[in-house]
Amino acid sequence: MLSSSFSSSSSSIGRMEESASSSVYEKVSLVVSGNAVVVFTISGCCMCHVVKQLLFGLGVGPTVVELDRDSSGRDIHSLLYSLAGGGGRQPVPAVFVGGKFLGGIEAVMGCHINGTLVPLLKDAGALWL
């Protein structure tokens, strides 16, 4: 009597969402694991510019992904948003070093100020000297 009607509830939408977000996740993992330093930006974002200039100034040539020019930009944006912990703040710039999420402008500046940024970049192979 309580037969099998539970099993097939609501699965197709769930699966579609899952596969869309997991392919974006794969795309992002591929980019961040294949490049020593990756910066996700949006054009016209002032702090994105600051973070890129800081990295260039240290001699790092980061891989830059501009979300407003990328076909998966919107999905990547939501992924970064959840990575950064939400809170209504802009998830860019988002900086990855050595395949790991470092953070946004505060994290990068903080590491720069306390001297941990350069060793991190060296470990990741982004700086040789």
Ligand SMILES: *[C@@H]1O[C@H](CO)[C@@H](O)[C@H](O)[C@H]1NC(C)=O
């Ligand atoms: C340096 O600053 C970063 C960012 O604020 C922090 O996460 C890290 O723990 C600090 N490291 C040291 C050694 O103080």
